[in-house]
Amino acid sequence: MPSATGNKRVRGVSVFRPFIFGSEAQPFDPEKRPADAPTDHTHSWRVFVKGINGEDISYWLKKVQFKLHETYAQSVRTIEQPPFEVQETGWGEFEIQIKLYFVPESNEKPQTLWHSLKLHPYGPDAEGMKERREVVVSQNYEEVIFNEPVEPFYEILTGGGLPAGGSKGKGKIQKQIAGRTAEIPLNDSAKNPYSRATEGKELDRMAEAMKTVEQMLKEEKERLVEREKRLAELRETEGVPATTKKR
Numbered sequence: 001m002p003s004a005t006g007n008k009r010v011r012g013v014s015v016f017r018p019f020i021f022g023s024e025a026q027p028f029d030p031e032k033r034p035a036d037a038p039t040d041h042t043h044s045w046r047v048f049v050k051g052i053n054g055e056d057i058s059y060w061l062k063k064v065q066f067k068l069h070e071t072y073a074q075s076v077r078t079i080e081q082p083p084f085e086v087q088e089t090g091w092g093e094f095e096i097q098i099k100l101y102f103v104p105e106s107n108e109k110p111q112t113l114w115h116s117l118k119l120h121p122y123g124p125d126a127e128g129m130k131e132r133r134e135v136v137v138s139q140n141y142e143e144v145i146f147n148e149p150v151e152p153f154y155e156i157l158t159g160g161g162l163p164a165g166g167s168k169g170k171g172k173i174q175k176q177i178a179g180r181t182a183e184i185p186l187n188d189s190a191k192n193p194y195s196r197a198t199e200g201k202e203l204d205r206m207a208e209a210m211k212t213v214e215q216m217l218k219e220e221k222e223r224l225v226e227r228e229k230r231l232a233e234l235r236e237t238e239g240v241p242a243t244t245k246k247r
């Protein structure tokens, strides 16, 4: 059924929106165990879906359904507004199903992600982290890509206005439109290492590497010319017969 807001798609356009999903967990402080935690529980944890640098993503994300292990009472938890997160206590690690529901204007079907809840430290300093009872963070950067969004949703995503050239824009939209950007943030921060600045640095490194390769090719070519010259001289002075094949 066509929606009341219209469902004409913006052709040839993909809009992507970044977000972070994952978990944080910490063992109970033996001095102050949460009073309501069952006796076999050892950790408090939370699982979340959030914007980058605290960006409110509820303009495109309507609700999130977290499906916990069936050992939990009411294991399906639906969070209708930010912060999209579930806080719990427990004793074991398990896979959490995360279902993203988009705003109704999007006409998009929900998308499902999986996250492995991590309670125990991992990596090079796992033992030290365990001793210090540090928070165990396990999170991922992800992007949802809206391919050819319907016009009302495109306007919500970009803050209004169709791309230049009407709805015939090509490829991904990467321009800043009315204060909202379709790109990753400008600068990285302690909380978010994904930025245009780090991307820019990577591109700089690649450009440097390409320059080095070009310089090596140039030098190699010069050496070749030099050798050809030397060979021609030898032929003249020592009567070396010329080859038929020219380089």
Ligand code: SLL
Pocket (backbone or CB within 6 Å): 038, 069, 071, 072, 073, 089, 090, 091, 092, 093, 094
């Ligand atoms: C494991 N396969 O054996 C996993 C299951 C279940 C985690 C982990 C508490 C639930 C409750 C809880 O931590 N469940 O409150 O009963 O490691």
